[in-house]
Amino acid sequence: MNALVPLPVLLPVLGAGASLALLHHPRIQRWLSLGVLSAVVVIAAVLLVEADRSGPQTVWIGAWPETLGIVLVADRLAALMLLVSAVVTLAVLAYSVGQGMTEDEEGAPISIYHPTFLVLVAGVANAFLAGDLFNLFVSFEMLLFASYVLLTLGGTAARIRAGTIYVLVNLLSSTLFLISIAVTYAATGTLTLAHLTQRLAELPDHVSLMIQLMLLTTFAIKAAVFPLSLWLPDSYPTAPAPVTAVFAGLLTKVGVYAILRVQTLLFPYSPLTDLLLCAALLTMIVGILGAIAQSDIKRMLSFTLVSHIGYLILGVALASRAGTAGTTFYVVHHITIQTALFLVLGLVERRAGSTALMRIGGLARIAPLLAVLFFVPAMNLAGIPPFSGFIGKVGLFQAAQADGGWLAWTLVGAGAVTSLLTLYAVAKTWAVAFWRTPLEAHEALEAIGADAAVPGHDTHARQHRGHVHTAQGTVSRTDIEEARRLEDDDAPDRDFHKLIEAGEDNRHSPLGMLVPAAALVAVSVALTVVAGPLYALGTRAADDLHDRTAYLTSVLTEEQP
Amino acid sequence: MTVNLTLALTAAALLGCGTYLVLERSLTRVLVGLVMIGNGTSIAFLVAGGPSGRAPIVAKDGDTTGLSDPLPQAMVLTAIVIMLATVAFVLAMAYRSWQLNGHDDVQDDVEDDIIRRLATSDVTSEAYEATTSDFPGDDSSGDPGQGPDDDPLVADEAEIRS
Numbered sequence: 001m002n003a004l005v006p007l008p009v010l011l012p013v014l015g016a017g018a019s020l021a022l023l024h025h026p027r028i029q030r031w032l033s034l035g036v037l038s039a040v041v042v043i044a045a046v047l048l049v050e051a052d053r054s055g056p057q058t059v060w061i062g063a064w065p066e067t068l069g070i071v072l073v074a075d076r077l078a079a080l081m082l083l084v085s086a087v088v089t090l091a092v093l094a095y096s097v098g099q100g101m102t103e104d105e106e107g108a109p110i111s112i113y114h115p116t117f118l119v120l121v122a123g124v125a126n127a128f129l130a131g132d133l134f135n136l137f138v139s140f141e142m143l144l145f146a147s148y149v150l151l152t153l154g155g156t157a158a159r160i161r162a163g164t165i166y167v168l169v170n171l172l173s174s175t176l177f178l179i180s181i182a183v184t185y186a187a188t189g190t191l192t193l194a195h196l197t198q199r200l201a202e203l204p205d206h207v208s209l210m211i212q213l214m215l216l217t218t219f220a221i222k223a224a225v226f227p228l229s230l231w232l233p234d235s236y237p238t239a240p241a242p243v244t245a246v247f248a249g250l251l252t253k254v255g256v257y258a259i260l261r262v263q264t265l266l267f268p269y270s271p272l273t274d275l276l277l278c279a280a281l282l283t284m285i286v287g288i289l290g291a292i293a294q295s296d297i298k299r300m301l302s303f304t305l306v307s308h309i310g311y312l313i314l315g316v317a318l319a320s321r322a323g324t325a326g327t328t329f330y331v332v333h334h335i336t337i338q339t340a341l342f343l344v345l346g347l348v349e350r351r352a353g354s355t356a357l358m359r360i361g362g363l364a365r366i367a368p369l370l371a372v373l374f375f376v377p378a379m380n381l382a383g384i385p386p387f388s389g390f391i392g393k394v395g396l397f398q399a400a401q402a403d404g405g406w407l408a409w410t411l412v413g414a415g416a417v418t419s420l421l422t423l424y425a426v427a428k429t430w431a432v433a434f435w436r437t438p439l440e441a442h443e444a445l446e447a448i449g450a451d452a453a454v455p456g457h458d459t460h461a462r463q464h465r466g467h468v469h470t471a472q473g474t475v476s477r478t479d480i481e482e483a484r485r486l487e488d489d490d491a492p493d494r495d496f497h498k499l500i501e502a503g504e505d506n507r508h509s510p511l512g513m514l515v516p517a518a519a520l521v522a523v524s525v526a527l528t529v530v531a532g533p534l535y536a537l538g539t540r541a542a543d544d545l546h547d548r549t550a551y552l553t554s555v556l557t558e559e560q561p
Numbered sequence: 562m563t564v565n566l567t568l569a570l571t572a573a574a575l576l577g578c579g580t581y582l583v584l585e586r587s588l589t590r591v592l593v594g595l596v597m598i599g600n601g602t603s604i605a606f607l608v609a610g611g612p613s614g615r616a617p618i619v620a621k622d623g624d625t626t627g628l629s630d631p632l633p634q635a636m637v638l639t640a641i642v643i644m645l646a647t648v649a650f651v652l653a654m655a656y657r658s659w660q661l662n663g664h665d666d667v668q669d670d671v672e673d674d675i676i677r678r679l680a681t682s683d684v685t686s687e688a689y690e691a692t693t694s695d696f697p698g699d700d701s702s703g704d705p706g707q708g709p710d711d712d713p714l715v716a717d718e719a720e721i722r723s
Contacts, residue, residue, distance in 0.1 A: 134636055141643050148650055157661045160654060161668045164588060167654065168667065171595055171647060172583070178602045178640055185633060186609035234673065293676055 004047055005059045005072050005129065008040050008082055012122035016115040023111045030097050033114045037090040037121065044086045048079035052537065056544075056554040058131070071131030071192060075551055076541035077328060078128045081257055084332050085128070088249050088339045089121050091520045095343050096242035098512020099350075112149065120146035120246070127254045131555060133181050133191040136258065140177065140222070144170050147251060150243045151235065158238045166235035173221035180214035187211065194555035196266055197548065212267050216259060223255025225313055226283035229306045233290065236305075237298035241346025244298065248305050249339030253331055256312045260327060263316055264545040276317030277407045284310030284418040291425045297345055297355040297433065300425055304381060305338055307418055314411050315396050322399035324542035329535050330392035336524040337377050337389065343517040344373045347509050348433070352496045357432045360496045361441035364434040370509070371434050373521050378430065380524055382423035388527040393419060395535065442497030568608045575601030588655040588665040592648065599644040606633045606640070 015036035019029045051057055056075035063069070074082065096113065123143025130136040148170075152163035185191055187207055188199040200208050217228070224232040232252070236244050263271065287307025294300040312334070315327030345355060351367050352360040364371040380387040397415060400408040432441075527534065544550050575597045582594025610633035617631035655665040662668075 134639075138639065145646065145650075152654065155657050160658050160661060164654060164658065164667050167647075167651060168583075168591060168595075171651075174643075175595070175598050175602055179605060181636070182602065182605045182609040182633075185606075185636075191632075295675075 002057050002059050004043050004050075005057050005074050006061065007043050008047075008086070008125040009072075009122050009129065011036050011039055011043075012118040012125065016118035016122070019118065020115045026111060029111065029114045033093055033118055034090075034097065036118060037086065037093055040121065040125070041083070041086040041090055044079065044083040047074045048076070048083050050074075051076050051079040052540065055550050058554045070135050071194070071555055072129040072135075073131040073551065073555060074129055075554070076537065076544050077257075077260070080328065080332065080537065080541060081128045081253070082125055084335050085121075085124050085250050085253075087523065088335055088520070089117075089124075089246060091516045091523075092242045092246045092249075092339060092343065093117060095245070095346070095513050095516040096240075098510050098514075098516065099240075099242065099346070113153065116146045116149045117246075119143075120150065124250050124254055128257060131193055133184060133193065133196075137174070137177050137181060140254075141174060143251065143254065144174065147247060151239050151247075153240060153243065162235040162238040165231055169221065169231040173218050176214065176221075177218040180211060180218060183214065184211050192555075193261070193265055194552050197552065200266055201269060208267070209270060212262070212270060212272070215262050215266075216272075219255045219258040219262065220279070221255070222252065223259060223313075224252050224283075224306050224309055225255075225279050226286055226306075226310070227279075229283065229287065229309070232306055233299055233302040236302045237296065241342060241349060245339045245342035245346070248302065248342050249335045252305065252309055253312075253335055256309065256316070256327075256331060259313070260316050260324065260545070263319065264324065265548060265551065268319075268546070268548070271317070271319035273317050273319055273403075273405075274407060276313055277411055280310045280313035280317055281407075281411055281414050282310075283307060283313060284414050288418045288421040288425070292421060292428075295357050297348070297357065297429055298342075300429060301338070301341055301345065304422055304425060307422070308334055308338075308381070310418065311393065311396055311415060314415065315399060318399050318403050318408065320399055320403060321539070321542045321546050322402055323396070324545055325535065325539040326392065326395035326399050328538035328541050329388075329395055329531075332534065332538075333380075333388040333392045333524070333527055336520060336527060337380050340377045340517065340520040340524050341374070341381065343513075343520060344370065344377070347513055347517060348374065350513070351509060352433075353499050354496070357429065358445055359441060360433050360438070361436040362434070362438040362496070366438075366500075367509070369514070373518060374434070375430065377521055377524055378426040379423075380528075382426055383419045384423070386528060388524065388531055391528070391531045391535070438497040438500055563612060564608055565612070568604055572601045572604040572608065575604065586666045588651065588658060588667060591667065592651045592655065595651070596644070596648060599640070603637045603640060606637045609633055 015032060019032050022029045022032065047057060051074050056073050057079075058074075059072045060069040061072065096117075120143050123139050123141075123146060126139030126142060127136060130139055148163065148167050151166055152159045181191065184196070187203055188196060190196060190199060200211065203211075221228045221231075236247055239247065284307050287303050287305075287310065291300045291303035291307060294303060311330055312327050315323040315325075315330065317323070347370055348360070348363065348367075349355045351370060352363060354360055380389045383389040383393045393415060397412045400412045400415075579594040579597030579599075579601060582590050582597065585591055585594070610630040612629075614627045614629035617628045617634070619625055619628075658665045
């Protein structure tokens, strides 16, 4: 079964090459990439079963002697992440095929989308499988480069602006990663994780602590942990919907995975619990407060994404089996849920012409299916009881309670508050975007239109000191003006009501987009149904991570082929 | 392990200058800064590789004494290739930014800007409330130059409006 391990990386890379060669045959290109990703899903599933049944699967690429080779390892955690990411990317690819990525992109070299997407998938898979630091760096570069291209697709002003920030931040983090790799190599003479486990422990404390902090900083930038998270909400929402979906679902989780791997495998003797707990606390609270302030659903979701990274870091910080198991389960839940939400949001944007809360309304009546598709994952994100979000949070809280320190207890409180505030943020979105009628949205917007023409008392909406008061509450005036003025490609300067009146709203949600989004929502609900076995698998993965012997034996005995 | 001090100092100087340039607003300067940082990092790898030696090619007799460590060299090569691609991409972005905006400055986020202005106008409206007697209705119907323009916060607000 070992031969399967490199395939999740190889197949997408080869597929990317083939699809570049097929630039002028978009139909074949589409089927090729769909085929490749389906194959990766199957392979990842087989790997997971195999890793669960007979331990980590290891391959030394090219059969180089001793420490020169590159090792790929699929243990339970890696295989699980691989499977989830493969399922999610397949859904996103099907969605973007359904969207016909060509139509709303002016002059974009769209045939580049498929090869780039495949490289992104290969990079993500390689990051999960990488058994040495430099290979991890290379896979980060693969997925980052693909993400640079996807984020600036079409080269519009908004995307170039967002892309600049994204590229620069990631370049800095890559450079920091390179420096920490150089330091690690200078100190230990190896980069293979399995060898590092022994040699790092022999180093003087301060050297190993410095290496650990450098690596953690690097990965924290990728994972968007609080002080290093500010780039994320600025850059993600401007990309096309499927791209935002796959970024939000996967890229930050690759960072979390790297943190988890490094903390459990390389530095089990130095858990840095307090530091990481503080980072988790700030990530949760600052992230969710940001989400509440937003007036655009995409940006609101990007902020909840940041805040929920805090839960994942909480599990890692506890450095206990229960904490790691909780994180493992929560990662799986969060990848699916966040991607599903962004996919549904793409449909909302298509239907209502915008995702700015100011402009839309009434979707619950006009598009009930979309409303259901939004409602279910949104409640799941907030952690309402039957759903997997609730189970994951309970698991993490139990782990924190078992830890028993006051900081851990604070984190339990903060986690509960964050969960409530998430509920508030999605409920606000629900009330505004789905519940009120488009006419009410229109009136609130219109009220600000002619300054003098609105006397204040005759209409439903009344302005007062820079705010517009409507029956639904207060809307800030600058916000509305800004919403009226915005003229980017994705959101024409008209609210939903006007679109409906003009009969120009997009009544038809293409099946090709609806089915993948609905399928992913279904998967997220299914996670609740199979939560028991999944959590058990997470616990076994956590045991592996903390025991380390299975991983080390597998890598070190495979070494001499 | 002995460290070549010249190399270490060169790396430090490159990293320092690069960091300074990265703090600039213009994308091209940032890029030059990143290239310097990248080169500094490559030199750091040479330091990490230990003392220099013969080319790392194993002769027929299998003699490996005095060889330099090949691994950091391979890694530096990879890093250089990646850096090259990055430079090309960022240059393309700077050019596109210049095409679109006439400059290549790294810009502030639009939405952040809106929220910042919202916060400012919230503060100013409270201050305004405090300085004037209760009056209902539209605050923008009057001439902004009238009355409260001695209050800097309100003047600020008027500026934001315009």
